[in-house]
Amino acid sequence: MEKRVTISVRELVSYVYRGGSIDERFQSNTALVEGTAIHQEVQGKYKEEDEKEVFLQYEFDQDGISLNIQGRCDGLLRTDEGVVIDEIKSTARELEEIDEHSHPVYWAQAKGYAFMYATQQQLQHIEVQLTYVQKSTKEKKRFQQRFTHQELAMFMDETIAVYSSYAKILLYIREQKEKTIPELGFPFPNYREGQRKLAGSVYHTIEEKRNLFAQAPTGIGKTISTLFPAIKALQLEGTERIYYLTAKTVTRATAEEALSKMKELGLQLRSVTLTAKDKICFQEETICQPEYCMFADGYYDRINGAIIDILINETQMTRSVLEEYARKHRVCPFEFSLDLTDVVDVVIGDYNYVFDPRVSLKRLLPEKKKKTALLVDEAHNLVERARDMYSAVIHKHSFQAILDEWGSDNGKLLKSASAIVKDLERIHLNGGSHRKLDDIPGELEENIERFISAAEAILQEEAVGEQSEALLDVYFQSQNFVKILELVDDHYRYIGESVNDDFTLKLFCLDPSHVLRQTTKSFRTSVFFSATLSPFAYYKEMLGGTKDDYILQLPSPYEASQIDVMITPLSTRYKSREQTARQLVERLQHQAVEHPGNHLFFFPSYHYMEMVYHEFRNTSDLDAVMQEKGMNEDRREDFLAQFVEGGRLIGFAVLGGIFSEGVDLRGDRLNGVAVVGIGLAPRSFEKELIKEYFNQKGRSGYDYSYVFPGMNKVLQAGGRLIRSEEDSGAIQLVDDRFLSRKYMQLLPEDWGNYRILR
Structure with a gap:
C-alpha cells in the first residue's frame, strides 16, 4: 500500500507552528485568514507580469513516507531585485498593533511557497512578503524578508520532521479504514423491504456525483441504509469524508449507534459528533478567552497532543469521549471537536455546520467539499430551518x-x-x-x-x-x-x-431553495432523506432540487393490517375547541380502552393540550402525563422513560414539538397515537407573505405556506407508532378536514384503510 499523504502548506504549518490561546473576544483567532474580496482587491493592483493564485507542490520523502505538499500562493511578483512571494492577510486589528513577528504561522506558510517556487525555478534566493490589509480602512502594511534556498530547505526539513510522526498516525488510521471497508457487510442478517434499494441508490448517487431525494417510510432503517453505502463509497476515488447532518440530538445518537453496529463487524474508521458550544462547554458561561477559561488558555500549545491521543485510542468520538480527552489534555471540547473534523472520516452534527452562512465550518474549504458526501437526515426540517438561517x-x-x-x-x-x-x-x-x-x-x-x-x-x-x-x-x-x-x-x-x-x-427569506442549491452544489453529493417528504414535488423544490437529481419514493414495507387508522370528523378549529372538548376526550378515552397500552396524543398548542388534559384526568382513571414547556434533555428522557413495555400510560404532547418526531418507542412501549388537528400554523404576517410569493410564482401559496408544513407535522407524529416489523397499534386523526380531498391525498398509502368514527 502506497504510503503517501497529501497536505496543503497551510495545514502543514498550522499543525507545526500554531500556539497560544483561544481568544474569541469578537471572533475566532482564525478570523485573520479571510477576505476573498480583499485578496482580489490587492491582486487587482498587481502588474501585468505578476501572477496570482499560483499552484505549487513538492514531494518530500521522510521516514518511508511520501509527503505531497501543495497550495496556492496569493501572489508571485516580478521585481528588478527578483521574484517576491506575496501572502495576503486581512485583519480587523489596527495595523500599528502588528509587527514583523506577530504571526509566525503566516511567515511559515509564505516560506513554504517560497521554498517550492525557488526549488522549481532553481533560484538561490527569494523575497517573501506579508501584506496585511485592515478590513475597514483597507490600509495596507507590508513586511519583507529575504531567504536563501538553503535556509528555506532547512526550514522545510525541520517542519517535515515534526509533522512526519503525525503523518504516520494519519497513514495508520487510513490503512485501517481502507482494509476494513471492503470487508464490511450489511450489519443485519437481512435487508428490510426497500432497504437494499435505498442503500444501492445512495451508493450510485455518490459514485455518479449526483444528488438524491429519497422518501423512505418510518421504521425502514434509513440511518443504516444511508450511512452503510456512504461508507462503502469511501473506497471511490475522490470521496474522503461523510457529513451526516441532523436536526435533533436524538437522530445524531441513531447515527452513532449505526457506526457502533458496523464497528462490531470490524469497521475501523474515525467519526466525531459535534455538539453545540453552549452544551459541551465546561464553564458556567461560554466565554472563550484565556483569562476566563483554563481550557482556552494555551489551547493551541496542547491541541496536537490531544488529537494524536484520541486518534490512536478511539474510533467514535462522541460527546462523552470528547469530554474525557478534553479534560485530560485541558483543551476546549468544542474547538477540539472542530479540529478533529479535518482528519476524521465521518462528521455527525447539526444542519448549521454546513448550511448556516453565519456558523458554517469555514475550515471546510472548496477542495474538501468536492470530496465530501452530505447525508441530510429528516430533510423536511431543513426548509424552515433554512428560512431561519438565511433571515436576519x-x-x-x-x-x-x-x-x-x-x-x-x-x-x-x-x-x-x-x-x-x-x-x-x-x-x-x-x-x-x-x-x-x-x-x-x-x-x-x-x-x-x-x-x-x-x-x-x-x-x-x-x-x-x-x-x-x-x-x-x-x-x-x-x-x-x-x-x-x-x-x-x-x-x-x-x-x-x-x-x-x-x-x-x-x-x-421567503424561499430558501436558491441558497440551499448554491450550498449543496459545492459538495460531491447530497442525499436528502426523510419518511415524510410529502408532497414530494414540494420538498424537492424547496430543498433546491433540480431536474438532474435522482428521486426515490419507497412504499411502506409493513402490512396495512398493522395499523388501525381512525378518522374522527370533529371540528378542532379554534372557535370550536371548548364546545367539542368533552366529545374529543370521549374519543381519546375510547381509543385507549379499545387498544390497551401506551398512547401519545398530539395537540396543535399548549393551551388546547392543557384544556383537554385536565378534562381527561377529571373523567378517566387512566394515568396521564403532559409535556411541559421548555423541557431540557434530562426532563425529556424522564418523560419518555415512563413509557414502558406492558404499561398503560397516556402522554399528552404538542404537535411539531420535541416528542412528535425522532422519538423511537419500539414494540409495546407505544400502542397508539392520536393527532388532533391538521397541523396548520396560525395565520401570521410572514406566513401570508410566503403565500403571496408562491401565488405569484403560479403555485398554491396557501398550500406552500400552511397546508404542506402542517400536514408534515401530522405525518411525523403518526410515524411514531410503527418502528419495526413487529409493531402494531392505532392512529386516530381528529378533524373533519381529514376527510376532504385536499388532505386525504396527502395521507400515506398505508393509512388508506381507515374507518370513520362518528
Whole structure:
C-alpha cells in the first residue's frame, strides 16, 4: 500500500507552528485568514507580469513516507531585485498593533511557497512578503524578508520532521479504514423491504456525483441504509469524508449507534459528533478567552497532543469521549471537536455546520467539499430551518442601549449607533406596526458596517464584563444582518415591526431553495432523506432540487393490517375547541380502552393540550402525563422513560414539538397515537407573505405556506407508532378536514384503510 499523504502548506504549518490561546473576544483567532474580496482587491493592483493564485507542490520523502505538499500562493511578483512571494492577510486589528513577528504561522506558510517556487525555478534566493490589509480602512502594511534556498530547505526539513510522526498516525488510521471497508457487510442478517434499494441508490448517487431525494417510510432503517453505502463509497476515488447532518440530538445518537453496529463487524474508521458550544462547554458561561477559561488558555500549545491521543485510542468520538480527552489534555471540547473534523472520516452534527452562512465550518474549504458526501437526515426540517438561517434581524433598542451604556469617549461607536437608530426611526415613522417594506436606506448598511468596525476595535481590547458582553451581542447581530443582506434578492422581503417604542427590521427569506442549491452544489453529493417528504414535488423544490437529481419514493414495507387508522370528523378549529372538548376526550378515552397500552396524543398548542388534559384526568382513571414547556434533555428522557413495555400510560404532547418526531418507542412501549388537528400554523404576517410569493410564482401559496408544513407535522407524529416489523397499534386523526380531498391525498398509502368514527 502506497504510503503517501497529501497536505496543503497551510495545514502543514498550522499543525507545526500554531500556539497560544483561544481568544474569541469578537471572533475566532482564525478570523485573520479571510477576505476573498480583499485578496482580489490587492491582486487587482498587481502588474501585468505578476501572477496570482499560483499552484505549487513538492514531494518530500521522510521516514518511508511520501509527503505531497501543495497550495496556492496569493501572489508571485516580478521585481528588478527578483521574484517576491506575496501572502495576503486581512485583519480587523489596527495595523500599528502588528509587527514583523506577530504571526509566525503566516511567515511559515509564505516560506513554504517560497521554498517550492525557488526549488522549481532553481533560484538561490527569494523575497517573501506579508501584506496585511485592515478590513475597514483597507490600509495596507507590508513586511519583507529575504531567504536563501538553503535556509528555506532547512526550514522545510525541520517542519517535515515534526509533522512526519503525525503523518504516520494519519497513514495508520487510513490503512485501517481502507482494509476494513471492503470487508464490511450489511450489519443485519437481512435487508428490510426497500432497504437494499435505498442503500444501492445512495451508493450510485455518490459514485455518479449526483444528488438524491429519497422518501423512505418510518421504521425502514434509513440511518443504516444511508450511512452503510456512504461508507462503502469511501473506497471511490475522490470521496474522503461523510457529513451526516441532523436536526435533533436524538437522530445524531441513531447515527452513532449505526457506526457502533458496523464497528462490531470490524469497521475501523474515525467519526466525531459535534455538539453545540453552549452544551459541551465546561464553564458556567461560554466565554472563550484565556483569562476566563483554563481550557482556552494555551489551547493551541496542547491541541496536537490531544488529537494524536484520541486518534490512536478511539474510533467514535462522541460527546462523552470528547469530554474525557478534553479534560485530560485541558483543551476546549468544542474547538477540539472542530479540529478533529479535518482528519476524521465521518462528521455527525447539526444542519448549521454546513448550511448556516453565519456558523458554517469555514475550515471546510472548496477542495474538501468536492470530496465530501452530505447525508441530510429528516430533510423536511431543513426548509424552515433554512428560512431561519438565511433571515436576519436588527432591533432599534439594541443600538439605543449601546448609546445609553457607553461613554462619550467611544466616539466612533456612538456616532455609528446613533446613525443606525435614526435610520430605523425614519423607517418606523413611515408606516404601520407590521408591514412589508419596498426597500431600506442605503446609508443603513454603511452605518452598520461602521458600527461593526468600531465595535471590533473596542472588543479587541475590552475585558470581559456585562457591558462588553452586551456590545458583543449587538456586534454579532449586526454582522449577521450585513452577511444576509448580501444575499437579499427576489427570494426575500424586508419586514418592519413596531412594538411599543421599539422597531425591528427583518430580512425575511421567503424561499430558501436558491441558497440551499448554491450550498449543496459545492459538495460531491447530497442525499436528502426523510419518511415524510410529502408532497414530494414540494420538498424537492424547496430543498433546491433540480431536474438532474435522482428521486426515490419507497412504499411502506409493513402490512396495512398493522395499523388501525381512525378518522374522527370533529371540528378542532379554534372557535370550536371548548364546545367539542368533552366529545374529543370521549374519543381519546375510547381509543385507549379499545387498544390497551401506551398512547401519545398530539395537540396543535399548549393551551388546547392543557384544556383537554385536565378534562381527561377529571373523567378517566387512566394515568396521564403532559409535556411541559421548555423541557431540557434530562426532563425529556424522564418523560419518555415512563413509557414502558406492558404499561398503560397516556402522554399528552404538542404537535411539531420535541416528542412528535425522532422519538423511537419500539414494540409495546407505544400502542397508539392520536393527532388532533391538521397541523396548520396560525395565520401570521410572514406566513401570508410566503403565500403571496408562491401565488405569484403560479403555485398554491396557501398550500406552500400552511397546508404542506402542517400536514408534515401530522405525518411525523403518526410515524411514531410503527418502528419495526413487529409493531402494531392505532392512529386516530381528529378533524373533519381529514376527510376532504385536499388532505386525504396527502395521507400515506398505508393509512388508506381507515374507518370513520362518528
